[in-house]
Amino acid sequence: MNKQRQGKELRLANSRKRVKCACKPALQELIEFTNTIPPTFQLKNLTDLYERKLFLSKPGSPEWIDFYKGQDEVFRTYLKTLPQEFQELMHATTIKQIEEFNGWLRSMPSASENAEVENQYWLKRIEIHKKLVDIYERFKWIRENLYKLAEVGENLEEHVGKQLDVALGVLFVEYAYLDDNGRIRRQPDKYTETLEGIEISRLRTCVVCKKLFWANRKDKKCCSEMHSALIRQRQSRESKREKREVYSKFAKRKKRGREITANGTGSKGHKGD
Numbered sequence: 001m002n003k004q005r006q007g008k009e010l011r012l013a014n015s016r017k018r019v020k021c022a023c024k025p026a027l028q029e030l031i032e033f034t035n036t037i038p039p040t041f042q043l044k045n046l047t048d049l050y051e052r053k054l055f056l057s058k059p060g061s062p063e064w065i066d067f068y069k070g071q072d073e074v075f076r077t078y079l080k081t082l083p084q085e086f087q088e089l090m091h092a093t094t095i096k097q098i099e100e101f102n103g104w105l106r107s108m109p110s111a112s113e114n115a116e117v118e119n120q121y122w123l124k125r126i127e128i129h130k131k132l133v134d135i136y137e138r139f140k141w142i143r144e145n146l147y148k149l150a151e152v153g154e155n156l157e158e159h160v161g162k163q164l165d166v167a168l169g170v171l172f173v174e175y176a177y178l179d180d181n182g183r184i185r186r187q188p189d190k191y192t193e194t195l196e197g198i199e200i201s202r203l204r205t206c207v208v209c210k211k212l213f214w215a216n217r218k219d220k221k222c223c224s225e226m227h228s229a230l231i232r233q234r235q236s237r238e239s240k241r242e243k244r245e246v247y248s249k250f251a252k253r254k255k256r257g258r259e260i261t262a263n264g265t266g267s268k269g270h271k272g273d
């Protein structure tokens, strides 16, 4: 009961507010990254993609390298099936590593002539592969969480004051972290910091295209001006249709009324006599 009232008050306060609230730049980045994948698109679990799932072999051994070579190929093939914009953002996250890798490659005589160089070549490539996979997994997880949060924001009353079914950190165990001054801190986590304190009901999905967006104004229902215009158009068409229906009903009633009155006048024609 108390919670219900709390929720109602919150909603009331919010409806009064048309105050603009800007999105945190880091969150805006996450939203834009998320929106490179269409809202209804299911991203695959990488474990479903790979044929050999578990591999216990000494890191750096020839079998180990072979295994990751295979996984890298499967992953890259899958990545190519995803939207271009997403692919570009994914590759951008490893650009520094790739530049270093290319620099190293140029400094080498010839990769094919030397087994040791060949080995190092693959170790470096696998490192980049692992980073890409890590980013893919994090992206997938964050995307799911943001959609969950937007859903929570739509049903605020149910959740106010409660623990949400949304994890903030990827790690289950939080290790102590020592800062530059030798003080114990929580592990810095960019994602947690990004979400901490945000007003959940401003994180929404567009009523037209279902993409995520941040409502800097409380009454925003769409991701863009174009989609807002579409909704306004739809609403105005709807209200015109309703008006037409009401008018035609009214006109019919009026006509019938006239007919009755006309008949009535006919029968009561001698009223004035």
Ligand SMILES: [Zn+2]
Pocket: 206, 207, 208, 209, 210, 211, 222, 223, 224, 227
């Ligand atoms: Zn939209």
